[in-house]
Amino acid sequence: VSLFKVLNRICDQFFEDVKAYPEVIDYVDGVKEMLYEKGRRRFLQGIEEGYLREDTDFEIVGSLLHTQITQLKELKPGRHSAVHICYKSLFIILRGVCTEKGLTLLEEIHGSELEEMC
DSSP, X not given: OHHHHHHHTSOHHHHHHGGGOHHHHHHHHHXXXXXXXXXXXXXXXXXXXXXXXXXXXXXXXXXXXXXXXXXXXXXXXTTSOXXXXXXXXXXXXXXXXXXXXXXXXXXXXXXXXXXXXX
């Protein structure tokens, strides 16, 4: 939730402007790696706790999410914020890999503050 709050406050132009600074790009790449690893650990935790199906592949889900966000941003530039696209895409993808227990929780989250941020 806190990651969505932070990203929602950053305009899309920032991510374009920052490309002119190699040190910042290196830092952002480091943050991306850290977030990737945290996401992978949480994903595995979701499988262990019975929220996600055991046959779910983190790499495939991540690739689907990245591709979907990239395509939507290119097809509909400026129509939705990157955070909105990310949240909606993640929600759709997770519905396909959740167990019944996970779907119940996902429905509760879907109606909460994450929805309001988008």
